[in-house]
Amino acid sequence: MAASGANGGRVPSDFAAIDDIVALSKKVSCRFVKSVARLGFIDQSADCEHVAEGTQLELPLWMAKTLAARGLITVDPPKGYNQIYREILDADASVVDLHKLGPHFYAFGGHLVAMNAPEGEEIAKSLVHTFHQRLHKIMDFSLNASEDTPFELHAFKNNLDSCELELFEEGSNCLKDVKKWEHRTLDQICANDMVVSLKKRKRAMMACSERMATDS
Amino acid sequence: MFGEKAIELIKDLIRSKNEPLPPYKASEVREVIDEMNALFEMNQKDVQSQSQTQEVESQQDLFTVIQVRHSALLWNKRCLIAYHYQRLMRLKQLRWEFGGVLPTDIRNNLNDHEVVWFNSYCSNLATYMSRLNDGRGIDLTLHMKAPKRLYVQVRCLLDYGDYELEDGTTAVLSKDSTHYLPLQQCEKLIHQGILEQILT
Numbered sequence: 001m002a003a004s005g006a007n008g009g010r011v012p013s014d015f016a017a018i019d020d021i022v023a024l025s026k027k028v029s030c031r032f033v034k035s036v037a038r039l040g041f042i043d044q045s046a047d048c049e050h051v052a053e054g055t056q057l058e059l060p061l062w063m064a065k066t067l068a069a070r071g072l073i074t075v076d077p078p079k080g081y082n083q084i085y086r087e088i089l090d091a092d093a094s095v096v097d098l099h100k101l102g103p104h105f106y107a108f109g110g111h112l113v114a115m116n117a118p119e120g121e122e123i124a125k126s127l128v129h130t131f132h133q134r135l136h137k138i139m140d141f142s143l144n145a146s147e148d149t150p151f152e153l154h155a156f157k158n159n160l161d162s163c164e165l166e167l168f169e170e171g172s173n174c175l176k177d178v179k180k181w182e183h184r185t186l187d188q189i190c191a192n193d194m195v196v197s198l199k200k201r202k203r204a205m206m207a208c209s210e211r212m213a214t215d216s
Numbered sequence: 217m218f219g220e221k222a223i224e225l226i227k228d229l230i231r232s233k234n235e236p237l238p239p240y241k242a243s244e245v246r247e248v249i250d251e252m253n254a255l256f257e258m259n260q261k262d263v264q265s266q267s268q269t270q271e272v273e274s275q276q277d278l279f280t281v282i283q284v285r286h287s288a289l290l291w292n293k294r295c296l297i298a299y300h301y302q303r304l305m306r307l308k309q310l311r312w313e314f315g316g317v318l319p320t321d322i323r324n325n326l327n328d329h330e331v332v333w334f335n336s337y338c339s340n341l342a343t344y345m346s347r348l349n350d351g352r353g354i355d356l357t358l359h360m361k362a363p364k365r366l367y368v369q370v371r372c373l374l375d376y377g378d379y380e381l382e383d384g385t386t387a388v389l390s391k392d393s394t395h396y397l398p399l400q401q402c403e404k405l406i407h408q409g410i411l412e413q414i415l416t
Contacts, residue, residue: 016298018226024291025223037277042218042284060219066287070280189361189368189399191409194236194313198322199409201235 019162023104024065024111027058030073061108065115075117081109083119086126093133098161105161106131138164142171218255218288222248222295229302237306240327245296252292255285307334311341312357315408358403368399370411379405 014020035053043057051057059067067073079085080101089096098105106127113124138160145153160168190196225244232238259282307330310318316338326334346353376389387395394414395402405411 015294016301018229018298018302021223021226021295021298022230025219025226036280037274038281039277039284062219062291063284063287066283067280070283072280188415189403189406189413191412192313192407194310195407195409197234198236198319202321 019104020107023102023107024062025060026104026108027060028064028078028112029056029076030059030064030067031056031076032073034072036072061111065111068115068117075112075115077112077117077119077123080105081112081119081123081126086122089126089130089133093130094137096130097159098130098134098164099159102161104163106163134164135167138168139171142168143175145172218251218285219291219295221251222292225299226295229299236310236322237303237325239325240303240330242327245299248292248296252289255289255292259285259289303330304333308337311337313407315357315404316342355404357407358400363399366399367396368402369414370395370397370402370406371414373410373412376405376410 032051032053032055036051038049039051040049042059042063043051043055059073064073064075068075076082085101102108109123109127113120113127117123141153141156145156157165157168221244225241225248228238228241228244262278262282307326310322311334314322318334323331345356348354348356371394372389372391375391378386379389380386381398381401387397389395389405389410395411402411406413
């Protein structure tokens with residue numbers, strides 16, 4: 001979740017991280033504070049050569065970063081980061097559906113703060129506070145919830161941000177390993193995970209094609 | 217809009233999280249590279265025309281335009297690198313799971329360069345593993361769990377054919393047959409899902 005950027009020309013550590021890239025591709029609404037000649041090509045809905053002052057555009061975050069660095073646009077904090085949502089998150093973050101707001105809520109927020117968006121400091125504080133509030137519940141669920149309550153588990157997992165989901169999976173995998181150890185299934189030598197999943201896929205595909213053959 | 221084709225590549229990776237390796241999107245990659253070339257040429261043209269205009273105001277705007285295009289260029293580059301890098305990491309994972317020979321339906325999803333990379337990775341790994349254990353070699357993919365006994369009871373899950381053991385005898389591995397084999401020699405087949413250990 002570290003903010004990437006100009007760190008002496010070095011490649012940031014999350015350069016090839018998929019989550020970070022997807023977070024950067026999310027759109028934010030920007031307003032031009034200066035008119036720029038010949039920049040019309042970034043707004044394909046309007047067919048003009050120049051971008052006028054006051055134009056409102058939805059731009060991906062990576063482009064907004066470039067423009068904001070030159071002081072040409074102001075970025076409105078998007079839903080989830082604005083005043084109203086910050087208050088909701090402050091009140092009780094554990095009930096908010098961060099997947100819907102994100103799904104890369106923290107990564108996106110980190111980039112917003114890094115580009116000196118207005119209210120940046122408040123956003124940063126709210127991100128930390130949100131994570132702090134939710135972490136405990138994530139740990140609880142990942143270490144205790146079992147397959148006996150699939151609906152609850154599913155509903156909970158659907159609320160998580162992508163990096164929270166990673167934490168959750170880590171925890172529940174640990175739980176599975178401990179269970180395995182308790183049941184002494186560790187002694188058995190098994191097929192590799194990917195081999196098993198490939199077999200399952202093949203079987204499902206064969207069943208599907210058989211069904212299609214009988215239907216026709 | 218710039219960069220949208222590039223992000224599609226990344227999204228394709230996310231969608232196929234549970235597959236071993238999705239097909240290589242050659243035409244999409246080509247399109248992204250074409251877009252990058254177009255961006256580069258437009259920038260080149262602008263940079264050359266910039267030396268003719270003298271007004272400070274219009275120069276400022278021109279710099280902005282060039283920089284926006286340049287950032288789109290970098291963005292596309294980053295997406296392409298990430299796409300290929302993540303595929304290679306998955307391929308590496310596959311080498312450890314399936315061994316040196318990939319199943320044909322995965323092999324069909326590779327592009328030519330990836331095949332070359334995979335082969336050289338395999339030979340690198342083989343060289344490394346043969347150097348271990350004082351030059352006698354050791355297969356790092358085996359012995360992940362402490363063995364309980366030297367021989368194990370196994371059931372065959374599919375028709376594999378004849379399998380020659382180190383002592384010269386052959387076992388006919390036909391579907392649903394059971395065998396009593398040295399663990400050392402059949403562990404790989406268990407990992408590959410051909411045999412299944414029977415616990416008694």
